Amino acid sequence: MSLSAVILAAGKGRRMKSALPKVLHEVMGRPMLRYTIDAVRPLKPQKMVVVIGNGAEAVRNRLSDEDHLSFVVQEKLLGTGNAVAIAVGELLEGVVLVLNGDCPLITTKTLKDLIKKHQRSRNVLSFLSFIDDSMPGYGRILRDERGRVSGIVEDKHATPAERKKFKELNGGVYVMETGVLNYLDRIKKNGSSGEYYLTDIVGLVSGEGKKLEAYTCPAEELRGVNTRKELYEISNIVRERIIEKWMDRGVTFIDPETSFVHPSVSIGAESVVYPNTYLEGSTEIGKNCIIYPGARIQDSVLGNNVVVKDNTLIEESRIGDESAIGPFAHLRPKSVIGRNAKIGNFVEIKKSSIGDGSKASHLTYLGDAVVGSDVNIGAGTITCNYDGKNKFTTVIESGVFIGSDTQLVAPVTVGSGAYVAAGSTITKNVPSGALAITRIKQKNLEGWANKRKLKVKSEK
Ligand code: UD1
Ligand code: MG
Numbered sequence: 001m002s003l004s005a006v007i008l009a010a011g012k013g014r015r016m017k018s019a020l021p022k023v024l025h026e027v028m029g030r031p032m033l034r035y036t037i038d039a040v041r042p043l044k045p046q047k048m049v050v051v052i053g054n055g056a057e058a059v060r061n062r063l064s065d066e067d068h069l070s071f072v073v074q075e076k077l078l079g080t081g082n083a084v085a086i087a088v089g090e091l092l093e094g095v096v097l098v099l100n101g102d103c104p105l106i107t108t109k110t111l112k113d114l115i116k117k118h119q120r121s122r123n124v125l126s127f128l129s130f131i132d133d134s135m136p137g138y139g140r141i142l143r144d145e146r147g148r149v150s151g152i153v154e155d156k157h158a159t160p161a162e163r164k165k166f167k168e169l170n171g172g173v174y175v176m177e178t179g180v181l182n183y184l185d186r187i188k189k190n191g192s193s194g195e196y197y198l199t200d201i202v203g204l205v206s207g208e209g210k211k212l213e214a215y216t217c218p219a220e221e222l223r224g225v226n227t228r229k230e231l232y233e234i235s236n237i238v239r240e241r242i243i244e245k246w247m248d249r250g251v252t253f254i255d256p257e258t259s260f261v262h263p264s265v266s267i268g269a270e271s272v273v274y275p276n277t278y279l280e281g282s283t284e285i286g287k288n289c290i291i292y293p294g295a296r297i298q299d300s301v302l303g304n305n306v307v308v309k310d311n312t313l314i315e316e317s318r319i320g321d322e323s324a325i326g327p328f329a330h331l332r333p334k335s336v337i338g339r340n341a342k343i344g345n346f347v348e349i350k351k352s353s354i355g356d357g358s359k360a361s362h363l364t365y366l367g368d369a370v371v372g373s374d375v376n377i378g379a380g381t382i383t384c385n386y387d388g389k390n391k392f393t394t395v396i397e398s399g400v401f402i403g404s405d406t407q408l409v410a411p412v413t414v415g416s417g418a419y420v421a422a423g424s425t426i427t428k429n430v431p432s433g434a435l436a437i438t439r440i441k442q443k444n445l446e447g448w449a450n451k452r453k454l455k456v457k458s459e460k
Helices: 032-042 056-063 079-088 108-120 158-165 178-186 200-207 228-248 450-459
Strands: 003-008 047-052 068-073 095-100 127-129 138-142 149-154 168-177 212-216 258-261 279-282 296-298 314-317 341-351 359-367 370-373 382-384 393-396 405-407 412-413
Touching: 003 079, 032 095, 032 228, 047 056, 047 079, 047 095, 047 212, 068 079, 079 178, 079 393, 079 412, 095 108, 095 178, 095 258, 095 341, 108 127, 108 212, 138 158, 149 200, 149 212, 168 178, 178 200, 178 228, 200 212, 228 258, 258 450, 405 412
Parallel strands: 003 047, 003 095, 047 068, 127 212, 258 279, 279 296, 296 314, 341 359, 359 382, 370 393, 382 405, 393 412
Antiparallel strands: 095 168, 127 168, 138 149, 138 168
16 A cells, blocks of 8 residues: 655644744644654655645754655645645555644554554545544534534534534544545635635545545544644643653652653653753653752753752753752753762853863853863862953863862863962963962951051041
């Protein structure tokens, strides 16, 4: 059997009230359209056609890394029937799967089942339906006295009697023989909306006595996103599905309601995720890690036994086993932290590597720095990496001790085992094993305070 798939994604999504095309609105960090594509892909269709229109370039660009997709452009948004008609030229003879790009919860299994039922029953047209009174705005499936599908009427065009009688709703997922595509030409423009409804094909096929059927499946899978409220509801279901998967694999969530884990994140067993946490993008968390409240970790890799303390932001960075980051730390992109290292309160690190066992525990900025192992960076250390035009590197070799409140004016190297005295401004390289100190000598003026007091009194 040859299978072609058509995903409808040209609509404006007027009800979203957004400049962004609806199908690019994100559900847990990825455009909702990707979920539909991901559900279809395992069916291995020979052709996968996405109908784009509103924001066509934006949609195409957002999917540029997807293989084997072809795009057709629907210049005028004349409805779902017109959208499929535009894709016809791309399709192969055989079975065609058509689905809306705004239903991110559909699963591969349900699609597979539908195709199976379609073929077993030798239908020319099969589609998914569901029953849920709480979901407004879907097409209603009309059945005759014998229970045979006779058409679909959109909710907004249905009469009160139809609304009362027909409770089975259209999921917007259709499997058809290519012959059925000939009926597209016969769909009439809807009088009130000016659109060509794909759903009208059902009445046409039924009217000719051809074999067709609607198969119910779990309502949840067919929930479409038409409004921001539905976007939230669907995102929440996706969120729950992801968290349940990780719980099944041995991850503890203290409050699953407030943790957000993107679909491509992985988390090792025995890790514990506290409330109000965001694990995003391609993040990989090792085993036995603890992610405390307020952490956001984006596109980063954490080893095993890593602790991320409260209110920490980690972006595009790597952290070795046994290390601790935070509270209130910020690892900016391209930070590489070794094993058993400690990055503490109010420390910002950018494009730097920090060796095994090194510590920067308080109030520090390390940018464009290469820090060896077992280095102690005192509180308030700043790498002065930028002269207003260019960025320069600071090298701190292994075993160095940087005293508190030091400024390292890059480019500069502190040799292995050297000490830098607290409060120094280092502008020249420090040889290995040396002590660098740039403070002026302290002077104590004995009795100064009392003298000042007397002076202030006499002035009054
Ligand atoms: C559609 C169905 C409805 C079904 C529901 C399921 C029609 C007429 N109605 O309604 O019976 O219950 O889906 O979710 O089909 N699109 C285009 N070009 C267009 C118009 C729409 O590509 O000219 C795309 C949209 O981007 C969207 C999909 O088709 O991904 C469905 O369009 P939408 O406007 O959301 O239809 P619904 O009102 O949800
Ligand atoms: Mg819709």
